[in-house]
Amino acid sequence: MTEPGDTIRLDKWLWQARFFKSRSIAAAVVTAGPVRVDGTPVSKPARAVGPGQVLTFPQERDVRVVRIRACGTRRGPAVEAQALFDDLSPVVVRAPINPRFDGGGRPTGKDRRDMDAAKGRDDPFALE
Template identity: 60%
Template structure:
């Protein structure tokens, strides 16, 4: 019997799960193939150890570090889950330990909202010095 198929004593499901499958269940990746590719490329760490095999078993208490978009995610596994359910169910599988993202500096809202109005844009363009002078 392998680690991934070992059941807990209480019969509530497996004690460990493949990392690619867990990342997919927790909805960090749209497909299991994408999760497996990230692991294969060595972009995922389990408890600070870089791994490269999608079949690596993980369980509750393990800490995962991986890139997602432009951010680095750090999560602690709380549960394994038995299916890829809705987002609310997926969020119960982990605790997010990622540092809060720094928001890029946003300019104040003008009359036209976050984007300048056509009139504001013309005024801005006309007030700039000509770079060819």
């Protein structure tokens, strides 16, 4: 980790903290404009950030709010990246995009045999 007075480029910090897969994607998000540093909109990826500052930015379908703990020296493993920030984002519970099949619809052959057995028909092929 680095000293508390150090600063780092915003796009580089977002990449090192593993919020984005590449630094160019992080820079594109910052350039698009929805990123805020301590509540102030930022549009330049080279904006210097440091420990204690609060970042607000979009990530996929969510808005993330994080407080920078340290600047970091490299893009290391996930455990190391999680030590760079405190997550202040509210927990959002969402329904899945594609809900699982609930079992409704047309019954299978086994379902029909079970229904016939429940109705008292032992041989479903017997003529009545």
